[in-house]
Amino acid sequence: MKLALPLLPALALLATCLALPAQAQRADTLLVDRAKASKxxxxxxxxxxxxxxxxxxxxxxxxxxxxxxxxxxxxxxxxxxxxxxxxxxxxxxxxxxxxxxxxxxxxxxxxxxx
Known part of the structure; x- marks a missing residue:
């Protein structure tokens, strides 16, 4: 059990790092979509x-x-x-x-x- 406890913060940090590029990518996609949709x-x-x-x-x-x-x-x-x-x-x-x-x-x- 003592070994699993330090892994939780590391996993939380890893999950946060993986989520950041996905959020940035969504913002870029929305800007591109707006520009493409512009008449x-x-x-x-x-x-x-x-x-x-x-x-x-x-x-x-x-x-x-x-x-x-x-x-x-x-x-x-x-x-x-x-x-x-x-x-x-x-x-x-x-x-x-x-x-x-x-x-x-x-x-x-x-x-x-x-």
Missing amino acids: SLDNAPVRGTTMAQVEARFGAPTQKLEPRGGQQPQWPVIHRWVYPDYTVYFERSHVIDVVARQASPREIGPKPVE
Whole structure:
């Protein structure tokens, strides 16, 4: 009986350690599920579209952020246009990515661009 008593705290610690990654995984899955279920990106610009085509189809963005990069030839200039539901990223003048914006102001997510 004395040998089994020290095993109980060790088993409890092991069970706790095994449960933590499962909880973290559930939170990640929910975030991924929310992003996949988002309808805002269904009608968003696609990769390769030019700036002129994006503005003609989706209208003027609510904000055009300052370009970044371009200090070296291997660092292309990246432009960012903000729309209500997403931000469009351009390398030089072509879409390279579209990222969904926060669902609400209270949502925890990336820090706003300054």
